Amino acid sequence: MARADGRTRGNIEELPSGGYRVRVYAGLDPLTKRPHYLRETVPAGPRARREAERSRTRLLAQIDERKNPRTNATINQLMDHWLDVLDVDTSTKRGYVNKINKHIRPNLGNIAVGKVDVELLDLFYAQLKKCRDHCHGRRYVQHRTAHNHVCDEHVDSRCEPPQPGRCRACKRACREHRCKGLADSTVRQIHWILSGALSRAVRWGWIGVNPADHAEPPSLPHPDPQPPSPTEAARIVNDSWAHDPEWGALIWITMTSGARRAEMCALRIRHFDDENGVLTLGRAIYKDDNGELQEKDTKTHQQRRVVLDPESCDVLREHINRLRARVKKLDIDLSPDAYLFSPAPDCRVARNPDAITRRYDRMAERLGIKTTFHRLRHYSATELILAGVNVRAVAGRLGHGGGGATTLRVYAAWTSEADQRAAAALSARMPPRPDSKSGKPPETIDKSNAEPAD
Known part of the structure; x- marks a missing residue:
């Protein structure tokens, strides 16, 4: 039998093995409303009793400083409660839920919130960077779908070597799992999800401190915008026009306005001011939890007006005339609320951004x-900055805040033409280059004794 050694605060039990179990009352669990205790076991040894006393003192100090975990709730329970009170856009919340279900719950879900520390989070981030499928070093066949399927669709004979770029069966074949880590930006997003949930746990009184404040996520990735080159942009525009004028108009307006895909899908006839050549971007299309297309504010919750060039205005006028001709076949008029880019004949249904x-x-x-x-x-921002347009004006067209800092840091790609202009400007400010033989400036060289040129 274990022998209890009572104290005014805290309890130390001697175990049959010679070790000790320390238990300290820490109030009511805010989640279950039951008594919550801090427990710690000290292994047997000549100094076990002394270590047990130190353990009780340490636990009592945590309670007095309000740094102790105040619940036995797990990370899964925390995520459920946090998602219930989270106030973000539906699409943003869906992205959080996907990352929570795929990465956080399988690895940390059953761990008590109070046992999550900095070391555990750092190891978790390192694991995510190593393998996004959490294989933990085991070997297995990675199937492309969870439904019943044929792992190898080759009917006659397999391609040797496999040609996934040409052969559809090779591309879809199930193969042995190969570790591929998450991008640093994705690991940072998971870190901020955990940080936000644990911060709310501190406010709720579940834990005393937020361990994510001291964890070290991957550093901010260096922006590497890679817009299409002018030659590639021309090929894209020409190909889109050749296959479908409506698709070509969408690509053209996206390039010249810098609008996001969801904003392009939400454009209506009334958003185009034909007289002044202005396009109003104030809405965006997204999918709700039921998979239905809905409208919402833009990503920055701001409406912006983008001035279009005469060529782009002509593109929209011709496109709207085509829409009028299309709906006229249905014996209806084109409503001002009709979508500019719609898969429906009457233009009353928005395009799916995906x-x-x-x-x-x-x-x-x-x-x-x-x-x-x-x-x-990226292409729109890069070309505008290359043309010498003010960064604030470019940021306004793209819907960026911060005075254009995001535009410069993320969207403005390096261009050789701009760099050549910078090199020429710097060269014009340089002093005269000394003569390679005498080391003197050109104006100090005595040219009277110079050898005549051939």
Whole structure:
């Protein structure tokens, strides 16, 4: 039998093994409303009793300084409560839920909130950077889907060597898992999710301090915008126009306005001021929890007006005329609330932003250009800055805040033409170059004794 050694505050029990169990009352659990105790076990040894006394003193000090965990709740319970009170956009919350379910719950979900420390978080981030599938070093076949499927779709014979760029069966074949870590930016997002949830746990009185404040996530990744080159941009525009004038108009306006894909999907006829050549960007399309397309504010919750060049205005006028001709076949008029880019004949349904991305990716793959739809914004910012447009004006067109800091740091790519102009400007300010033989400035060299030129 264990022997209890009572104290006014705290309890030390001697175990049959010769060790000691320390238990200190820490108030009511705010989640379960039951008594909450801090416990610690000291292994047997000649100084076990002394270590148990020190352990009790340390636990009491934590309680007095309010640095002790005040609940036995797990990370899973914390995430559930945090998501219930989280006030963010639906699309943002969906991204949080995906990262929580894929990365946080499988690795930290069953751990008590009070046992999460800096070391545990640092090890967790290192694991994410090593393998995004949390293989922990085990070998297995990585299937492409959880549904019933054929792992190898080759009917006659397999390609040797595999050709995933050409053969569809090779591309879709299940293969042995290879570790691939998460990007630093994704690990940082997971860190901020944990930090926000643990910060709320501190406010709720679940824990005394936030261990994420001292954890070290990956450093901020260096921005590396890679917009399409002017030649690639021309190929993209020409190909889009050749296949579908409406698709070509969407690509053209995205390039010249710098709008986001969700903002392009939310554009309506009334958002284009034909007389003044102004496009108003104030809404965005997103998918709700049921997968239905809905409208919301822009990413920065601000409305902005973008002036279009005459060529872009002509593109929109021609596009709207095509829409009028299309709806006229249905014996209806084109409403001012009709969407500028719509898959429906009556233009009353918005385009799916994900569908735009998929179509653009297929076009880029067909053209052999490594790019994404979002990099059209990079292209717009880079070309405007290269043309000498004020950074604040560029930031206003793109919908950035901070006086253009984000525009310069993320979206303005290095261009050789601008760098050549900078080199020429610096060269004009340099002093005359000394003669390579005499080491004297050119104006001090006596040219009377110089050898005549051939």
